[in-house]
Amino acid sequence: MGTGHKHAQGHAHGHGHEHGHGHGHGHGHGHAGHSHGPTLSAHDAPETRRSKERAILIAAALTGGFMGAEVIGGLISGSLALLADAGHMLTDFASLLLAWCAFRLARRPADWKRTYGFDRFSVLAAFVNGLTLFVIAAWILFEAVRRLRDPQEVLGGLMLWVALGGLVVNVLAFWVLSRAEGDNLNVRAAALHVMGDLLGSVAAIAASLIIIWTGWTPIDPILSVLVACIILRSAWSVVRESGHILLEGAPAGFDPRAVAADLETSLPGVARAHHVHAWSITQERPMATLEIDLAPGAVADEVRRAVKDRVRETTGMEHVTVEVAT
Structure with a gap:
């Protein structure tokens, strides 16, 4: 379920790719030393x-x-x-x-x-x-x-x-x-x-x-x-x-339904948030992926950053992969 990524301390990164099912995705995720904010524990030093x-x-x-x-x-x-x-x-x-x-x-x-x-x-x-x-x-x-x-x-x-x-x-x-x-x-x-x-x-x-x-x-x-x-x-x-x-269950404090609803109502650039999945490698390493449909006129990179910031703010989860449907 995990997406391939290149570990880097303290910065986010993104990349685009084409999927075989007929539409492209811009895709990015960020993590800061596996630190998971106020509600999810930091990955051990x-x-x-x-x-x-x-x-x-x-x-x-x-x-x-x-x-x-x-x-x-x-x-x-x-x-x-x-x-x-x-x-x-x-x-x-x-x-x-x-x-x-x-x-x-x-x-x-x-x-x-x-x-x-x-x-x-x-x-x-x-x-x-x-x-x-x-x-x-x-x-x-x-x-x-x-x-x-x-x-x-x-x-x-x-x-x-x-x-x-x-x-x-x-x-x-x-x-x-x-x-x-x-x-x-x-x-x-x-x-x-x-x-x-x-x-x-x-x-x-x-x-x-x-x-x-x-x-x-x-x-x-x-x-x-x-x-x-x-x-x-x-x-x-x-x-x-x-x-x-x-069993790849959602980490404590992370409700995929609530996260999707919050993104759709709080961010004007998000027309729809779906395919929200969350799991943990260990109790200290929670991760999530989700896909968003852009609202008319929205800029993909700006919305992607806003989505990751919003998820971090509401759940404390740092490692989030966001795919933007185009």
Whole structure:
């Protein structure tokens, strides 16, 4: 769907060409360093990307480093909450590595086969991470039902100390990711994974304290179910947004119908605006194309510039391709 273009910082450019369907088009688009104005996020600068990449790697190291301790603690104590959190941390570790690889891959320049480069891989990584959250939640729910039917002994003291350690690790990892998140869907998906871990640690602490004070072990699987439900809510948000981008859906805040109507009523040189399409390479890189019919006496280049200025003003989108029917 994207049109071929030559990247240039801070200026617009246009070109004319003839289409095989019998009419000519003047065609131009502009972008300023992928900056998308007040309502659409700016495309990450290299240093910002490196900061997010570093945050992902630190979170992966923290998560992977403590995962083994939770597995051992969960097995020894018999706690489903700890095992669920450890299983979540295992998939989080893999997901964080996938997110890190997506950032590394996105560094590669565009080529003739992939004219937009590899940025979309980060959206795919977010989509996969969201799906893994569904799998994790399903396993926790299944195991919780089994534990409620067949209660098992849980060592509350050991469970408490391991859960406290997990909470500290997850708070550090979430803090690192939240500082770098911004509007990046890949980092957001990773942060949601860690948030699920953090909630799992909180649930494990609460369950261990109740077991220590009352000896009531069913609280362990019950709180695990609560965590699973929270994970499912976060997973749906990530899958919905990343799937919307993968399906070339219109970016948030961009309504093609409203844009066309606004151009026809606000710009005297526009007789009709149609074939308005908008999509995103990533959440930070929204783009749009549209075609306009000129009003009698209108000058194509002037109208084209006015259209791009108007779209930028009303939606914040900088990268807009405008075709003028002649």
